[in-house]
Amino acid sequence: MKRLISVTLGILTAIGGFVDIGDLVANAAVGARFRWNLAWVVLVGIGGIILYTEMAGRVATLTKRATFDIVRERLGPRMALGNLVASMAVTFLTLIAEVAGVALALELATSVNYLLWIPMAAALVWLVIWRVRFERMEEVFGLLGMALVVFAVAAWRLVPSWGDVVDLATHPHVPTGEGAPTYWYYAIALFGAAMTPYEVFFFSSGAVEEGWTHKDLVTNRANVFVGFPLGGALSLAIMSCTAMVLAPAGIGVDHLSQVALPVAATLGRLGLAVALLGFFAATFGAALETGLSLGYSVAQYFGWPWGKRQRPVDAARFHAVVLVALMIAAAVGLTSIDPIKVTEYSIVFSAVALPLTYFPILVLANDPEYLGDQTNGRLRNLLATVYLVVIVAAAVAAIPLMIATKGGG
């Protein structure tokens, strides 16, 4: 049981990256539109986030220093401030979307308009951050998020032959009727979502919050190798469900309610209820992750005391950042802005933030002054360098493709 519980940091982190509100809809939309032709991107994303989060977690475990602390030290105040602004923009836009996403999940369950739920959702997220112990928080929302496994069950029931699916997924092509720019735009969106910077901020800060030490290097690895493949598998399960139910019927996805359609069609009311619970837990977990990450990254840039281990009066500025961010997120959500669109636009800021976040991690993971004999091996560095090239390429291509395809339209 101890082993099972101790990987919840990885699970909660992965939920924020792979199945938060933007990704729930994006995965479903991609499945309905491209079937399995973009499944490979999710696998590439899992590999990249495992590689870099493990490094960030290893640095945090051995030095008690989370990612933004390192970013500031290695990039200097000026470049790190640029990164801070860009990654806070991504994280904040995502927070807006998650708060609205929690409200949308509650709307689906209660038929009460989501705008009425937004203030309640924001207040609940804040209350959990203010009062609930870090470990308890990740256990509850990480494990509740596992309700999304219902999509895997539905996919299992639906699939005529796994051989055909594997065959389709391993021979990807641009479907007829779709342009190559649109295909690549969605590929970058899925890759960017898997590699979002707040995942490493949250994971590395969480490692410090949980007080990991040298003997927890195994825990670090277990969290990364269980959490992210699980998150990625959930996102592939959602994609497969819509590929089998909605794609043949020519139904597109642009709302959370349509994501659950295949589950409702296959598993009935009970399945739908479990899916809604999963939506709620995943969006709530992602709201916690992004809200805390905002506080973590600002505090670590300026060297303020941070974290849930401290009494709030001892980490006043950290808690003030989280509180103000949640209030503004709720206010923006109440303008009835489309939360799905908001997460799509955050990709633009990811483009700037990703290379500036992952490069310092790679540098420090090779520094024996910090890591002693736990520095990267040659294979890991080779893989990390290849990924860094992919990240930069995706970053450069993201904005032109977004403009060329009018946001994947």
Place this chain on the structure above:
Amino acid sequence: MDDDPGVTRPAGLVIDAALELLDRQLVDSDDSLAGKVDDLELTPSEDDSHVLYVTAILSGPGALGPRLPGRLGRAWSALFDRLHPAEHPEPIRISFGVVQSLGPRIRISMSRHHLGVNSFEHWTREHIIRRIPGSGDASQ
């Protein structure tokens, strides 16, 4: 530089201050985070060997402003001067004498509460955080 016969090697520890001091995390005597090494105070030696000694660590937004580029740096410093209650605000100065150890974290032998008043921290604590019930309890 050590091999340059024109320069006398100064007494004391020789380090690359920009690499091993700047932008590192300060940790105080209570083991809590106490800001960053935002800037350094350098003092020329009294003889004429042209050697600069690091005599203090400067910390807080007042020290960070001058290190940010151009217009952003000037705006930052102007905002700090405007919001700070003192007439001619100075950054927090930590004499190098209280520095205990160097490394990934710079440890100092004082409590951060005695370093000088950080007005922003004070304001957020007294006006926002302390007024919320439960602010004195750790969440565990």
